[in-house]
Each structure stands twice: as structure tokens, then as C-alpha cells.
Amino acid sequence: MRHAATVAALVAAVALAFPAIRHLREQPPPSPAAVRLFLIAPPGTELGVGDEPLDAAISPDQSEVVFVATQLRRGAPDQIAAGSTQLWRRRLDAAEAQPIAGTEGARLPAWKQTGNVLSFFARGQL
Secondary structure: OHHHHHHHHHHHHHHHHHHHHHHHHOOOOOOOOOOOOOOOOOOOEEEOEOOEOOOEEEOOOOOEEEEEEEEOOOOOOOOOOOOOEEEEEEEOOOOOOEEOOOOOOOEEEEEOOOOOOEEEEEOOEO
16 A cells, blocks of 8 residues: 555656656747837926926837926917927837827826726826
8 A cells, every 4th residue: 555655656756747847948038129219208298397397107018108387488370379288109110299189287197908998197087
């Protein structure tokens, strides 16, 4: 009986050793390439709000960034007033950012995990 238990334990140890050895021999995946991003404020704006120099969020798929910019001077009638904030969106493969309509007064942008929805605070509401 003891002999059977010893054989069973030995067989179990050998069976468990194969996956363990295979796991130890696996190569880790290569590290992702470094990404360098220069984020320049759009003309007539500065990045962030007041003492917060950068208020931004990178999309879950890491293809674009949304950031807050404060208007420095009054522009065309369709632009926001000086001192107002607005969200801007920039794809990482593009050179320029575009304003996001309807985001006047925005702060603290955040992406949903799906990458399809962007949330932010404005005028005391989410």
C-alpha cells in the first residue's frame, strides 16, 4: 500500500513538473516601444487651468489625448471667451488638436474603458 502511494506521488510530481518547466522556459513579451509626445497649446490658449499645468486623459487604446486649454484672448464670435476652458482632442498621429464642441468650462477629462465615451466636469456637473 505504501509502495502504491509513493508511486502515485512520484507520478503526480512528474506530471506537475512538465508545465512548471515549460513556464520557466517561456520568454517574456517584448516591452512596448516608448512614445514621446509634445503637447503644444493651440493658438490663443494655454494648457490647463490656473495652477494646474496639464489636465489631460489618454484614450484606452492610446491613440489620442484629450486635454483642457484655457482661452487667452477673445477670438472670433464662435470661440469661447477669454479665461474660459474647453476640451481639445488630438490624435497621436496628428500634428494639431481640434476643439470639442459643447465642452466649455470643462475640467478633469476621463475616458470610459470602451474608449467611446468621454466624461468631464463642467459647471459643477459631471
